[in-house]
Amino acid sequence: MTARVPQFHVDSEKFLADQERVGWHDGALWHLRYKRDLATQVVPDWEKLRDQAAAIKAHVLDHIPTLLSQFITNAEAAGWVVHLAPEADDLKRIVLDLLQKNGVTKAVKSKSMLTEECGLNHHLEANGVEVVDTDLGERIVQLRHEPPSHIVVPAIHLKRGEIGELFHEHLGTAKGEDDPIRLTRAARADLRKRFIGAQAGLTGVNFAVADSGAIVICTNEGNADLGTALQPLHIACMGVEKLIPTAADAGVFLRLLARSATGQPITTYSTHIRGPDPTRPGHQAHLVIVDAGRRRLFADDEHRRALSCIRCGACLNTCPVYRRASGHAYGTTVPGPIGAVLAPAMIGTAKAKELPFASTLCGSCTNVCPVKIDLHDQLLSWRRRLAREGHVPFSKRFAMKIGAQALSYPWLFSLGGKIARTFWGLARKGIPGPHAGWTKHRDLPPAPKQSFRGWWKSDGQNQGNPTNKDQDHG
Amino acid sequence: MDVHLFVPCYLDQVHPEVAMATVTVLRRAGCTVHYSDQQTCCGQPMANTGCADDAAVLARRHLDLFAGKTTVCPSGSCTSMVSHHYHDLGLRLSATDEKTMHRTFELSDFLVNVLGVTDLKARFPHKVSLHQSCHGLRELGLGVMSERRDPPKLGPAEVLLAQVEGLTLVMPERRDECCGFGGTFAVAEADLSARMGHDRCDQLSQGDAEYMTGNDQSCLMHLDGIRKRRGKGPKAIHLAEILACQ
Ligand code: SF4
Numbered sequence: 001m002t003a004r005v006p007q008f009h010v011d012s013e014k015f016l017a018d019q020e021r022v023g024w025h026d027g028a029l030w031h032l033r034y035k036r037d038l039a040t041q042v043v044p045d046w047e048k049l050r051d052q053a054a055a056i057k058a059h060v061l062d063h064i065p066t067l068l069s070q071f072i073t074n075a076e077a078a079g080w081v082v083h084l085a086p087e088a089d090d091l092k093r094i095v096l097d098l099l100q101k102n103g104v105t106k107a108v109k110s111k112s113m114l115t116e117e118c119g120l121n122h123h124l125e126a127n128g129v130e131v132v133d134t135d136l137g138e139r140i141v142q143l144r145h146e147p148p149s150h151i152v153v154p155a156i157h158l159k160r161g162e163i164g165e166l167f168h169e170h171l172g173t174a175k176g177e178d179d180p181i182r183l184t185r186a187a188r189a190d191l192r193k194r195f196i197g198a199q200a201g202l203t204g205v206n207f208a209v210a211d212s213g214a215i216v217i218c219t220n221e222g223n224a225d226l227g228t229a230l231q232p233l234h235i236a237c238m239g240v241e242k243l244i245p246t247a248a249d250a251g252v253f254l255r256l257l258a259r260s261a262t263g264q265p266i267t268t269y270s271t272h273i274r275g276p277d278p279t280r281p282g283h284q285a286h287l288v289i290v291d292a293g294r295r296r297l298f299a300d301d302e303h304r305r306a307l308s309c310i311r312c313g314a315c316l317n318t319c320p321v322y323r324r325a326s327g328h329a330y331g332t333t334v335p336g337p338i339g340a341v342l343a344p345a346m347i348g349t350a351k352a353k354e355l356p357f358a359s360t361l362c363g364s365c366t367n368v369c370p371v372k373i374d375l376h377d378q379l380l381s382w383r384r385r386l387a388r389e390g391h392v393p394f395s396k397r398f399a400m401k402i403g404a405q406a407l408s409y410p411w412l413f414s415l416g417g418k419i420a421r422t423f424w425g426l427a428r429k430g431i432p433g434p435h436a437g438w439t440k441h442r443d444l445p446p447a448p449k450q451s452f453r454g455w456w457k458s459d460g461q462n463q464g465n466p467t468n469k470d471q472d473h474g
Numbered sequence: 475m476d477v478h479l480f481v482p483c484y485l486d487q488v489h490p491e492v493a494m495a496t497v498t499v500l501r502r503a504g505c506t507v508h509y510s511d512q513q514t515c516c517g518q519p520m521a522n523t524g525c526a527d528d529a530a531v532l533a534r535r536h537l538d539l540f541a542g543k544t545t546v547c548p549s550g551s552c553t554s555m556v557s558h559h560y561h562d563l564g565l566r567l568s569a570t571d572e573k574t575m576h577r578t579f580e581l582s583d584f585l586v587n588v589l590g591v592t593d594l595k596a597r598f599p600h601k602v603s604l605h606q607s608c609h610g611l612r613e614l615g616l617g618v619m620s621e622r623r624d625p626p627k628l629g630p631a632e633v634l635l636a637q638v639e640g641l642t643l644v645m646p647e648r649r650d651e652c653c654g655f656g657g658t659f660a661v662a663e664a665d666l667s668a669r670m671g672h673d674r675c676d677q678l679s680q681g682d683a684e685y686m687t688g689n690d691q692s693c694l695m696h697l698d699g700i701r702k703r704r705g706k707g708p709k710a711i712h713l714a715e716i717l718a719c720q
Contacts, residue, residue, distance in 0.1 A: 442699025
């Protein structure tokens with residue numbers, strides 16, 4: 001994950017300031033959710049498929065050491081050169097070494113959230129290697145020098161016109177051009193040259209099959225295929241949690257992944273690669289297996305399930321908060337509900353303390369997740385951890401403590417209620433006070449003359465419960 | 475049947491009419507209603523802020539007060555706090571505690587699925603849209619969740635509203651989108667919460683609905699506050715109030 005400290009409140013306000021963009025961003029993501037719904041309706045036993053996927057992932061999390069050694073044995077037998085990177089810095093060092101040894105000055109890279117998380121591009125660029133992101137959305141954000149705002153559709157926060165301007169500046173398209181087809185063609189033409197000119201291709205990994213040593217890479221644009229087939233050197237980077245036992249298991253995830261992500265039955269390209277290409281003399285294939293903080297999550301029984309994530313983005317698309325705050329508000333490589341669940345483990349609770357609170361706990365994320373991560377419960381359990389570790393602001397903790405004390409005494413509660421109802425009228429007239437967060441956007445309801453307990457004492461209890469005769473529809 | 479009323483703290487103080495309507499409805503369904511004024515709050519605000527120890531104090535009080543009783547509450551989220559989240563607070567729970575949690579029902583669920591009552595002889599000649607609050611829907615399962623592919627089964631609120639004379643039910647296009655209330659979120663992230671509320675008000679206005687209803691007054695209070703501030707949209711009314719109308 002990036003080193004900067006997420007400032008959700010401040011950064012979400014920035015995005016919210018452009019109300020029109022918020023509406024349009026919400027609509028675009030809801031459309032993905034809608035397409036996901038349609039795609040899941042035609043799969044018989046969708047819920048069983050999710051159960052199956054969750055069971056495979058649970059098995060994987062319980063057997064990482066065994067699967068890892070099995071995978072490494074089979075991968076090496078298939079010709080992969082396997083490297084282990086305990087930390088993000090190790091990944092950066094290993095990849096740079098390989099590129100320098102092979103005299104690479106130009107590389108292409110297909111989408112990989114892991115390398116984003118580790119800041120690989122920046123490191124390579126600083127050491128004289130030009131890296132071009134070849135996923136269209138990633139290329140757009142790369143040209144804008146900003147991080148992706150979504151893990152599947154990285155430039156979803158931008159409007160067509162903004163992309164037109166960007167391409168006018170960098171790719172020489174006509175000024176004011178905002179036709180998506182013509183813009184895409186321009187990007188394609190530019191990327192072709194980069195694919196051909198690159199001496200190495202970097203990719204991520206969606207699944208790593210332990211019993212065969214193959215990796216599976218899913219893209220819609222075929223950019224991972226062109227970005228590995230043309231260059232003499234392929235470096236694939238994977239988080240250790242990407243292991244799956246067999247190719248048959250990949251079948252389960254391939255059915256779930258694209259449907260959950262965009263509503264497609266399957267990603268356009270689902271490529272299985274098993275070591276270097278024997279038909280290309282001198283072709284090298286390297287695999288870097290990265291931990292970078294994952295062992296902390298493995299060790300955390302309460303939250304390790306989050307490592308099951310297959311990065312489909314469905315929980316982002318469905319999240320009513322994400323849709324209105326945008327990915328950049330989270331300040332982490334992976335935003336949205338899963339980002340807020342991973343961040344406290346990956347960057348530490350102190351830095352990530354705002355993120356588990358960036359949610360209404362509506363639970364929609366938990367329901368869409370194809371591998372059944374209990375996301376909203378995870379957020380809640382991180383809130384408890386944050387409170388225990390003293391990362392919940394004192395004002396909030398204090399209010400809750402006082403509240404719990406006062407509410408332990410019914411008389412104090414009634415008295416408090418009476419006082420509040422008296423002052424209610426003033427608050428309604430816009431007098432400032434602790435209610436300001438509420439009244440900034442909402443009117444308060446009129447204060448009732450009597451509380452329910454008051455009414456029960458005076459009238460309610462005496463109005464009588466029904467006799468047996470009244471129970472004819474009971 | 476003897477039922478014990480669990481009145482969420484904010485309903486008691488700010489929206490007593492909802493709890494009063496709940497009494498009317500339960501009595502009409504043939505129940506003998508009991509209420510103890512020793513009750514205060516279930517601890518949800520503390521629990522959702524992560525302050526489990528503070529929540530546990532109130533949870534313990536609540537469980538002792540309602541020990542072993544059949545309890546009905548006109549709020550999905552407060553019900554879910556008791557029935558689902560008392561496990562999260564590090565409390566030592568006895569068999570009686572588990573029974574109390576298990577016997578705590580949300581009002582519409584209790585009427586339809588426990589008593590088997592669907593027609594409360596209510597009359598409410600209006601167009602009404604239904605806001606399915608998240609905790610009632612996704613934690614208690616009180617309706618069809620749009621994300622899941624479960625066999626379709628109407629939720630108890632829809633079943634009850636279908637029997638109300640003169641009422642036309644309109645479901646918003648986004649059937650179960652969150653309203654943005656979220657407890658302390660409504661204040662801590664006031665702008666975000668309000669934007670979500672505005673959008674939800676728009677959705678609940680679809681089909682020219684005159685009223686928006688649901689089983690959680692906290693969401694309705696937030697939505698109605700926004701509706702009043704902007705001066706347009708359907709009025710909020712709790713499900714119990716509709717069912718009490720004759
Ligand atoms: S947490 Fe689940 S829904 Fe979210 S991106 Fe990961 S797999 Fe998809």
